[in-house]
Amino acid sequence: MTAYVPFAPLPLDQEDVRYEHGPDSARRPGVPHGFTVELVWESAAYPGTTRKVWIHVPAAYNPAEPAGIAVFQDGWWYLDPDGEVRGGIVLDNLVHSGDIPVTIGVFVDPGVFADIEDPDRRKNRDAEYDAFNGWYGAFLLEEIVPEVRRRFAITDDPERWSIVGGSSGGNCALTVAWHYPDRFRRVAGFLSSFTQLPGGNNYPALIHLMPRKPLRIFMQAGHRDLRWNQPDNNWLAENLRVAAALAEADYDFRLVLGDGGHHPNHTGVLMPDALRWLGRPVAAAR
Known part of the structure; x- marks a missing residue:
């Protein structure tokens, strides 16, 4: 079936572009709020x-029917109902409409060293997100996910486990799925900071060298991202x-290019469609 996209003129200046959010990024009448x-972890x-860490549970959750799970890095940035992404609102809308199965959102902030006063040195974000190893994925699987499962029923089906992030959180999301494809098989990375991986971006070579992993990957890049x-x-x-x-290795992936710089606005606008695309049936056409 042909999909028709409404006409919109291209902006001449790509430096300061702002996208308008769609209806699934706002509270919709008749959609019950989750909780x-x-x-503090x-x-x-x-x-x-x-x-x-924030655990957002859509109103349709039924403990007798295990839910999917979507883990968002930079937790509050992605959950804040007044921010660009509004992850809890998006999940409530998509679950209520049936666009995605019942999915619990887990919004995880990066760690901070509370005993260090220097605001730059106290953040552990780069060490957690930009490391090309399985440590952060193990942290999620051994600490955070078990705590979620202690409270709520989560499916064992890896096709319903998503990992989401932007900037350094975007390459972190791919790294977690790359090391743990038996758990996380749905990845969304927005404006990912592959340049900050230790030793450089090794993903293009690895994707070609290693057997294809059972991942579905949504990517967003910006024409005016950093050092474009x-x-x-x-x-x-x-x-x-x-x-x-990913294209050359025949991965199930989608890339969306946008205007503007290193900013979460386009991320937030795309989030409902990204989650829909990630959650479509396995047999659905690419």
Whole structure:
């Protein structure tokens, strides 16, 4: 079936573009609100850090029917109902409409060292998100997910486990799924910071060298992302290289290019469609 996209003129200036949010990013009449549980978490995987974790449960959740799970990095940025992404509102709308199965959102902030006063040194975000290893994925699977499962019924079906993030959280999401494809098989990465991986972006080579993993990957890149016109550490170029490798390796993936810079506005506008696309039936056409 042909999909018709409404006409919109291209902006001449790509530096300061803002996209309008769609109806699924706002509270809709008749859609019951889910509820959110807030936790403060001291991590064994990252000693000395504390973080907040929010578990958002759509109103349709039934403990007799295990729910899917979607883990969002930079938790409050993605949950804040007055922010750009509004993750809890989006989940409530999509679950209520039947566009996605019942899915519990887990919004995980990066760790901070509470005993360090320097605001730059106290953040553990780069160490957690930009590391190319399985440590952060293990932290989620050994600490956060068991706590969620202690409270709510979560399915064992990896096709209903999603991992989501933007900027460094975007490459973190792919890294978690890359190391744990037996658990997380749905990935959404927005404006991913592949340039910040230690030793450089090794994903294009790895995607070609390794057998295809059972992942479905949604990517967003920006025409004016950081260093978009520079010969090195170019956020736009590295996202395009990863997308090209996924295409050549026959992954189930989708790339959306937008205007504007390194900003979560387009991320928020795309989030409902990204979750719909990730959650479509396995046998659905790409």
